[in-house]
Amino acid sequence: MARLAVNVDHIATVRQARLAAEPDPVIAAALAELAGCHGIIVHLREDRRHIQDRDVALLRETVKTRLNLEMAAIPEIVKIALAIKPDMACLVPEKRRELTTEGGLNVAGQKKSIRATVRELHKKGIVVSLFIDPDAKQISAAKECGAEFIELHTGIYSNARTEKEQDREFDRICGAVETAAALGLKVNAGHGLDYRNISRLVAIRGIEEFSIGHSIIARAVLVGMERAVREMLELIQQGSHRGGR
Numbered sequence: 001m002a003r004l005a006v007n008v009d010h011i012a013t014v015r016q017a018r019l020a021a022e023p024d025p026v027i028a029a030a031l032a033e034l035a036g037c038h039g040i041i042v043h044l045r046e047d048r049r050h051i052q053d054r055d056v057a058l059l060r061e062t063v064k065t066r067l068n069l070e071m072a073a074i075p076e077i078v079k080i081a082l083a084i085k086p087d088m089a090c091l092v093p094e095k096r097r098e099l100t101t102e103g104g105l106n107v108a109g110q111k112k113s114i115r116a117t118v119r120e121l122h123k124k125g126i127v128v129s130l131f132i133d134p135d136a137k138q139i140s141a142a143k144e145c146g147a148e149f150i151e152l153h154t155g156i157y158s159n160a161r162t163e164k165e166q167d168r169e170f171d172r173i174c175g176a177v178e179t180a181a182a183l184g185l186k187v188n189a190g191h192g193l194d195y196r197n198i199s200r201l202v203a204i205r206g207i208e209e210f211s212i213g214h215s216i217i218a219r220a221v222l223v224g225m226e227r228a229v230r231e232m233l234e235l236i237q238q239g240s241h242r243g244g245r
Ligand code: PXP
Pocket: 007, 009, 043, 070, 090, 092, 100, 101, 131, 151, 189, 190, 191, 192, 193, 211, 212, 213, 214, 215
């Protein structure tokens, strides 16, 4: 069965709306783990719009599964990652004005600097993933940079407005998983995944972990964290049992 890693950024988004002490993403992470998730993800943005340095430090101490730090490959954040030593660092592109990460990292266009960041993180024993579009050129560049994992950007699949558009992107993702496997890269996937669109992706063999934030937190606000995580886990489990491509 593929694993589920829960992104708790938006618990911090609610907290920061009032610059208050609650809700605490550290508590949300513990509840997600009690519900059975396999990992916790946070994105420490340069502008600190949601997750704060204190959250990452506390999560490093309290997360019992695996802590994945999403981050831009910029010196300030790399320094924090090297000190905190998350289990995995996922390098993402970051723009100040975006609402959320838009598009994958252009690894092919900046191999030298990404390779250098990957090396620095490896020296501290941190596994590295690169968040990229399902594109063969980016996948081979990720391999050349020395990453162990790629995370395939599923935003186009998730936001597809027509069945045809979703089919086209689904096929691209399947092709990308095969390309990565042939190069010996491990594959995670995420962005925009929800309780409806996850099922098709779960049937793809070769995706190790789904990284899901917004839809789980949106449901958790109404039904509670544990139920929201458990319901997503059930969908992943059911889909994996069906078997697939
Ligand atoms: N993966 C990456 C690299 C992301 O930047 C995000 C958004 O923080 C996600 C996965 C999760 O996306 P969503 O919140 O839409 O589930």
